Amino acid sequence: MQALDDKTLSAVALLTSLLLPLVLLGIGQMTSHSQATRIWTRGVAMYSLGFLLIALRNVIPDLVSIVVANCLFVMGYGELLQGLKLFFNRPVSRGWMVYVVPLFAVLLFMHVNTPGGQEVRVIATSFLMCCLSFAIAAEFYRAVMQSTAVQHASNVGERRVLLVFCAVFAISATAMGARGTIVAIATQGVDSTLMLKLVVSTSFVLAIFVNFILAAGLPLLVSRRIQRDLFASEASLRKAEEVGGLGTLVADLRTLAFTTNSVLVRMLGLAPEQRLTVQTWQALLHPDDRTRAREVLDAVLKGRAHTAKNEYRTVRPDNGEVRWLSVSSEVSTDPLTAEPVLLSSMRDITDLKQAELAAVRARSWPTRPATPNHLFWPT
Incomplete structure (x- = not known):
């Protein structure tokens, strides 16, 4: 369908991704985890800028619309991962980004205008985003396990939100891994133009889905965490009053x-x-x-x-x-x-x-x- 060509899908993905910084700026002042929400905001801003550059393909140089855009995707997901670690009170480390992002950028640059270069770029991007999506899903899964260990009514709603996020990013990781595998196997020795267009279109649809889930779910997650912290604070206050x-x-x-x-x-x-x-x-x-x-x-x-x-x-x-x-x-x-x-x-x-x-x-x-x-x- 003409309405679902790559430019249309990239524009929709861009618009939905632009919702995320606005949503996060709105909830950033609602929670004591403001540093985590600032990292999320920075991550989704990178993510959104990547979609903007892709939407401008054929208008701006390929170096920007391909290399810079895909690096922004990786850095955006990396920041989202670090923000989640901070939000869930786990150690934060960006050391891997110092090595992975430059190597990834060099690989993309080497295959910008070479025969079979698009296949290499899609495979590399797919497997790297698969790893990041899986790491994000793992963070949500650990949070689910922590929430399950504390049996309290205030944890039930938060646990459901965490399970949804875990499932969404697990699906995203699976889809990215499948995308890279399909391109690596199905394009050997054949004209891969149609296959690549289908894969890219599917990626945009997946991005739109993830954007909507993040825009709807992150405020809910923050509100549930605020509620949980409030219950804990009230319980501590009651205990202090009892003791004193x-x-x-x-x-x-x-x-x-x-x-x-x-x-x-x-x-x-x-x-x-x-x-x-x-x-x-x-x-x-x-x-x-x-x-x-x-x-x-x-x-x-x-x-x-x-x-x-x-x-x-x-x-x-x-x-x-x-x-x-x-x-x-x-x-x-x-x-x-x-x-x-x-x-x-x-x-x-x-x-x-x-x-x-x-x-x-x-x-x-x-x-x-x-x-x-x-x-x-x-x-």
């Missing part, structure tokens, strides 16, 4: 809705399913501290205070025990809604208060001579 005995409360200053962690619920003696409200908080406070606590809250609500540090007594509803709490609060802004919120952290200081009271009592005890009788018997 730190209760936290976030209050929406518009609705006075409270959000608490499990440490605070246990600290106050509430049932696990019980929600803390303003009324519940007031009821838990010692009667002598309620007025002072209400005045502090009113000052915050009316904008007269943005920070507060107080000590309150609470009465646990489960056993009636009086506990001392140190409460530090600060008015902040919700990053999602831009609405004002009150952030509070609470720590049980009952033992400290009891020690202070014991010290005060000890200091107020009458001083007596240190005689044996006075050491053991009050007089």
Whole structure:
């Protein structure tokens, strides 16, 4: 079909490859793996430039449209591989590119305008891209194995994305290897013009397919990794709060809705399913501290205070025990809604208060001579 000639396919491949830098620039600021996404962006930019040079074949010199373009493909895939290694926290090494790319460029240059040169170029490019595609598929497979080793709900979605990428690049590696093998075997001693046109057209179709998968899948992979990192961060924070005995409360200053962690619920003696409200908080406070606590809250609500540090007594509803709490609060802004919120952290200081009271009592005890009788018997 005329609509599917090499120029048309190369133009479509170019357009789809141009999506990748735009997509990666968009997601680069979304993740802590920004260095990996920068390497990806550089790689797909090389890859896209290679398609641009191929699309300009017969307009620019063959040295550029053949040698430089194919070297850009190899370097682009190499950068994609290094970015994946960095993204998955594995050692990054570009030493092989220092040797492989110049040798590859020399081989292409030697067969630009020689009889049978196109076959040699196709075979060399096919097997080199096959190796790179296989290495990329292997990186995704290792990531799948790592994800499988950690059984967590947040890993399920990421594992599926990784499996798709692994399959796509495994198919790409197989197709590239088959392309090189077919050209090497089927063009011996025959007119290979038709075969080469078919092989080149198939390569463009494969490139378009890979471009679409990368454009759709890389943002999804990054979002899944962000979600996984967020789960891990939240789990670490909860563990730190548990170890440190730190209760936290976030209050929406518009609705006075409270959000608490499990440490605070246990600290106050509430049932696990019980929600803390303003009324519940007031009821838990010692009667002598309620007025002072209400005045502090009113000052915050009316904008007269943005920070507060107080000590309150609470009465646990489960056993009636009086506990001392140190409460530090600060008015902040919700990053999602831009609405004002009150952030509070609470720590049980009952033992400290009891020690202070014991010290005060000890200091107020009458001083007596240190005689044996006075050491053991009050007089």
